Amino acid sequence: MIRGDGGRTIRAVLDRICDKWTLLIVATLDEGCLRFTDLHRQIPGISQRMLTLTLRNLERDGLVSRTAYAEVPPRVEYELTPTGRSLIPPALGLAGWAMEHIEEIEASREAYGERPGAGAAGA
Structure with a gap:
């Protein structure tokens, strides 16, 4: 059901979920609670800054919880909330x-690229 806001709510949620790093972080946290450094190590190519920003957004949206322990050195752990965990089945469905369909998609892309004028704007 689309809300009466012209789809803005749905687009905002999908923008978060379809972000380049969100599903990788959520899938990694599906294995359980992780410290920042462990999470960073398990996601190749993500910078510390991008991991921090994405985790902050996921926490704000209620998909990830952050627990800071008053220890020396400080320890911070992240885990999926029940809402974040509920994202796993549809994400796995989409990945499946x-x-x-990857072979069909790649064949279609190749065929499209071979069409005359395929790279032209407005084609």
Whole structure:
């Protein structure tokens, strides 16, 4: 059901979920609670700054919880909330769909690229 806001709410949620790093972080946290450094190590290519920003956004949206322990050195752990955990089945479904159809998609991209004028704007 689309809300009466012209789809802005749905777009905002999908923008978060479809962000380049969100699903990788959520999938990694599906394995359990992790410290920042462990999470960073398990996600190749993500910078510390991007991991921090994405975790902050996921926490704000209620998908990830952050627990800081008053220790020396400080320890911070992240884990999925029940809402974040509920994202796993649809994410796995989407990933499965992608794996099932990747050959068709790649063939279609190749055929499209071979069409005359395929790279032209407005084509």
